[in-house]
Amino acid sequence: MMFDTILIANRGEIACRIIRTARRMGIRSIAVFSEADRSAAHVALADAAVAIGPAAARDSYLDGARIIAAAREAGAQAIHPGYGFLSENAAFAEACTAAGLIFIGPPAAAIRAMGSKSAAKSLMERAGVPLVPGYHGTDQAPDRLAAHAASIGYPVLIKASAGGGGKGMRIVTAPADFAAALDLAKGEARAAFGDDQILIEKYLTRPRHIEIQVFADTHGNVVSLFERDCSIQRRHQKIIEEAPAPLISDDQRFTMGEAACAAARAIDYVGAGTVEFIAEGGDFHFMEMNTRLQVEHPVTELITGLDLVEWQFRVAAGEALPLTQNEIxxxxxxxxxxxxxxxxxxxxAPSTGTIHHLRLPEPSAHIRIDAGVRQGDAVSIHYDPMIAKLIAWDHDRASAIRHLARALAALEIDGVRTNLPVLRRIIGHPDFAAADLDTGFIARHEPILLAPAAPASPAVIAAAAHRWLHDLPRHAAPSDPHSPWTLKSAWRLNGPAYQDVTFDDGTAQFAIRIHPAAAGQLTIDHAGASTTAAIAVLPDDRLAITIDHLTTTLTALRHTDPAQHDHIVIFADGARHALRIVDPFAGTGTAHAASGLVTTPMPGRVIAVGVAPGDTVAAGDLLVTVEAMKVQFRITAPRGGVVTALSCAVGDLVEDGAELAVIEPAPRPITG
Known part of the structure; x- marks a missing residue:
């Protein structure tokens, strides 16, 4: 019998997505939230919400006892874990059952069977599924692991045995780098999964990441819902996924689907799961099975017309799968x-802050949006930094790419840095259009994907000038509102009106003179040339700028950054331009890299300090390790010298750009 109330043991985008299906099916949804998420989108969307503890995930979303207590308090009959957090925690699944709650996921035994990558690979090996050459044993002595890596042959991939999502994963290309990479991988694995056991595999140079969506019920039915290509990754974590996988033959699709279903049957699987393969040429190798719903499940839903969360509910309630393999x-x-x-x-590196502005494209028959944040929400160091997913569908791949490109051009976000420019360039890259995909796509095309933004166009400069004039206070001295000398309206005593301002877009400065003309017109002098723009003000901070009979519609905003710099932010043709207003009386400032000042490149928590004041270091020596959103970053010495100051300790929370240490040149020996 279908339950009437569920608790969602998660947050953000996936919690909102589960709530929407529950609402459509008439099921009451209970959210949980940490102190940091009290005003989060998933809390507002749910029918009710229960507080479960402090911001740190280990004290809230990873605290199974608190979540089970919340479910019982709210009268829920079932718990949906989403993905991440406790979704693949066998002990939590057992605890739910012991408390009389339905765990909307696979049995604990199945989670355990695939929870260890090493054990899963051994199981697949016995089942005849091809594996990547590697070491999956329990002997974790560093020297033994290094020996196994050498026998496999470099490059090798170190992977956390208990986890996924790119956590605890490092590519090692030479023996000299193995020890440091092992330390980082183990540290991330401990932080993310509470288990630092790792495995080692041969690193394939041009692999594709192909995964099969499987579903099973308690009546012995197992089906494949086709494959997804998840090859576009950064830091071993997916950022673009598509279905079906391009350039996969029907024979290979069938063979991989059969292997995935066999893997599910081998462990008596129930519910939604994903069997991941790495493919190169015509060969494919088992990597792992994720015993949960995947982040990328919407592409499968769009090509099949199915709601996988609804299927999860029905299977958890004891129903048979809604369709057989031949009916899908x-x-x-x-x-x-x-x-x-x-x-x-x-x-x-993760970026934190408040989302001051967020404009998502309109959903349509071709565009789906799964989001977990709203304008005004904060992105903190405590959780995964995903903001939203945009999914495009059409009858063929080329058409889907066009819809996605248009949707990305309409997306506007300000307040945190995002990967939006890279996503737009990937979607527009000719190799992506040709489906020339592999997991090294971003690294191979880095010069193009990470190139500086194009300089501000005349339309962007005109929009910034209009916004700057609009935001000026009418009088510099409000105490004397009738004096023409305090007007800030470009007024001049014996000459045409104008106002000077300098913008800096990070690559160039634009010293411009603005001549307000008739209503809605400006003339701008820059670099010896004049540009006249006609400006129409539209709703929602939108402007229509016409220059030489060409009209550009864009968004113009103004905000102050954490360093108290005023910016005019323009969104035009899918690109963001942040134009800092240059104060002519401010000092030029100097870069601190040469001074030996070491700062953190991202906000996070200090988890290791490798030096003390007075230590002598060489360029590249490890100084501090910072963890942000479950990813660890090694901060090394920019030059050799002596550590003369240390401004952090283990456990400290540090902001972006915070001072960590100072390294001064070592004193020269006195010679006589």
Missing amino acids: ERTGHAIEIRLYAEDPLRDF
Whole structure:
């Protein structure tokens, strides 16, 4: 019998997505929230919500006892874990059952069977599923692991045995780098999964990441819902997924689907699961099975017309799968992008802050949006930095790409750095259009994907000038509102009206002179040339700028960044231009890299400090390790010298750009 109330043991986008299906099916939804998420979108969307603890995930979303207590308090009969957090925690699944609650996921035994990558690979090996050459044993002594890596042959991939999502994963190309990479992988694995056991595999140079969506019920039925290509990744974590996988033959599709179903049957699987393969040429190798719903499940839903969360509910309630294998059809092509709060120019380091502005494209028959944040929400260091997913569908891949490109051009976000520019360039890249895909796509095309933004166009400069004039206070001295000398309206005593301002877009400065003309017109002098723009003000901070008979519609905003710099932010043709207003009386400032000041490139928690004041270090030596959103970053010495100051300790929370240490040149020996 179908339950009438569920508790969702998760947050953000996936919690909102589960709530929507529950509402459509008439099921009451209970959200849980940490102190950091009290005003989050999933809390507002649910029918009720229960507080479960502090911001840190280990004290809230990873605390199974608190979540079970919340479910019982709210009268829920079932718990949906979403993905991440406790979704693949066998002990939590057992605890739910012991408390009389239905766990909307596979049996604990199935989670355990696939929870260890090493054990899962051994199981698949016995079942005859091909594996990547590697070491999956329990001997974790560093020297033994290094020996196994050498026998496999470099490059090798170190992977956390207990986890996924790119956590605890490092590529090692030479023996000299193995020890440091092992330490980082184990540290991330402990932080993310509470288990630092790792495995080692041969690293394939041009692999594709192909996965099969499987579903099973308690009546012995197992089906495949076709495959997804998830090859576009950064830091081993997917950012673009599509279904079906392009350039896969029907024979290979059938063989992989059969292997995935066999894997599910081998462990008596129930519910939604994903069997992941790595493919190169005509060969494919088992990587792992994720015993949960995947982030990228919407592309499967769009090509099959099915709601996988509804299927999860029905299977958990004891029903048989709604369709047999022969009844499942696929239509068209779907592509999903993941919008993350991260800085691509800092190795995709997480970015935190408040989302001051967010405009998502309109959903349609071709565009689906799964989002977990709203304008005004904060992105913190405590959780995954994903903001939203955009999914495009059409009858063929080329058409889906066009719809997705238009949707990305309409997306506007300000307040945190995001991977949006990289996503737009990937979707527009000719190799992506040709489906020339593999997991090294971003690294191979890095010069193009991470190139500086194009300089501001005349339309952008005109929009910034209009916004700047609009935001000026009418009088510099409100105490004397009738004096023409205090007017800030470009007024001049004996000459045409004008106002000077300088904008800096990070690559160039624009010193311009603005001449307000008739209503809705400006003339702008810059670099010896004049441009006249006609400006129409539209709702929602939108402007229509006409220059030489060409009209550009864009968004113009103004905000102050954490360093108290005023910016005019323009969104035009899918690109964001942040034009800092240059104060002519401010000092020029100096870069601190040469001074030996070491700062953190992202906000996070200090988890290790490898030096003390007075230590002598060489360039590249490890100073501090910072963890942000379950990813660890090693901060190394920019030059050799002596550590003269240390401004952090283990456990400290540090903001973006915070000072960590100072390294001064070592004193020269006195010679006589």
